[in-house]
Amino acid sequence: MLARCFEGVIPSTVTTCSADGVPNISSLSHVYYLDDKHVALSRQFFNKTVRNLMENPRAQVAVWDPLTFDIYRLHLRFARSETSGPTFERMASRIEAIASHTGMTGIFRLIASDVFEVLDVQKITEHLLPEIPVPAGDAIDLPAAHPAIPSDMRSELWVLHRLSSRMNQACDLEKLLAAVLDSLAEDFGFTHAKVLLVDETGRRLFTIASRGYDESGVGSEVVFGEGLIGTVARDRRIVRVGRMDSDLRYGRAVRAEVASGTGAANAALRPEIPLPGLPDGQSHLALPLLVRERLVGVLALESPNPAAFATWHEAFLGIVADQVAAGIERLAAADVEEPAAGRPAEPAKATRKRRSFIFYQNDDCVFVDGEYLIRNVPGRILWKLLKAHRETGRAEFSNRELRLDPSLGLPPLRDNLESRLILLRQRLAQKCPDVRLPTRGRGRFAVETDCELALEERATA
């Protein structure tokens, strides 16, 4: 229960005392639970608290329960400062994610994680009057499991078993990703989630599947190191934020202080990076998808509720993330062409509609009817398919022939061709449903059109 108090709904404080007996109190950005006997405080600036601890190791931290508003006093003894290692790096990733969103990369950063031994914990409830019935819409709710799932089936192992079964039944990447996102929504109640994969540059992620958003966001890109998701990709560590607006307010307070100065830090300020996904997202949990230390993507979840993700979700969803990463790898390796099923390609239907595609050679970008559609490898693939379809009337293609075409620029190993085709299909479904790329068995697919194709190549926009 105490873990949720570390999410900072109301600013936590640390109180220390100098050798000559003068107390000092300061707000904290984060209190981190390490184990039953230890917590760590993030230190972004040198301050009086640190000087006091050097003289007198006793400290007291006050944290608020975000649901009950009970206060917990943690009586502590300073143990050590860490400037490297797992605890430091994990705390640093979270702070750097906030720094990135508030345009303070390299300015607002963790100097040390100060580790304390917990001597005693006091729960304070005297400051609260008896509970008043909560009006509808005024409550802070923790996410509940899907009501259709019987309560005795909600245990962690059953959920993992169901998710694993769904993933094992997936015969291609699209179905696997759908299984994961459906299970997160139905079994966990996490209805806003997305999967991003590493693109061919190895420095960017692109969204390949999502659930719960008005706009799917499929195809949207995140540069490594930028924002919460980019930080997870760069550092390959889980980042969990329980109260995003509070963290951003804290970051913006620092930014305002830096901006009021004239030093080098002021000049280094950058524009804020908008949050991805929900405009009112409060809780965020992003997990790296790793296969043998190699990053294949990021699983990102969010919720409009504060403190929606608890510490145990990191461990549990870490297992899910490992399975997803392994599943992506398995299906990429199993992407072997099946013989053609003998089914004739769908004849193109007569239509009066005309779709105008333009391919910009300088950045491999495809527009349809003046609107951006897709770029890079998926853009080159689409252009090859459309040209072949219009010029020769071909309607069936294989993954193998795409892999053998050097003009597409697919890497020789781990080309993620299947993920690029999924992205392409989804972008077409959003922007140009008159052109489709249905599968025709493993390793084969068709080009179907319900429109006339007008194709034009230009050197630059």
Added chain:
Amino acid sequence: MATTSSAAASGSLSALPPELYALLDGPCVMYIATRNAAMEPLSTLAFGLQPAADDRELTVFVPAVLSPLIVANLRDNGQMALELVRPSDHRALQIKGVWLGERRTTDDDRAFLTRYHSKLLQEMNLVGVPRSKWDRLAWWPAVALRMEVRDVFVQTPGPGAGRRCEPGAADSKGRS
């Protein structure tokens, strides 16, 4: 009350820059920090603050139910610090000083704290704390603690956090 160990000169709230002086009027989340004879620090929630006319003293209110340990520490050594944080922008200050004693609370105090409570409800609502939660705060009856101001500090997170506000450095009071 035991004699205090500090022989520091008296300070003044007027050393605060205007944007921080405004925090004295609130609404802010407020904490009082003390320590016991064994040098163990202790903090608790405070609720409402009134500067004296000369800005060298103030009265801070602590919910009576939270006051016993704090008052015991103050009776022991008199050392105290206050932190004021405005939740909507994390602007913050710290005041250090010594305890001058308690005074009896009045109907005017209660009216003042009623207004403060109302303003703080709105502020907390801005940061997503439901009114139904913050309304449960048992802010009355309160203990009125008088404090002599010794030092004031910028506490807003950032490179300037912890900077002492020197007398005469502030342009003007931010309070009408």
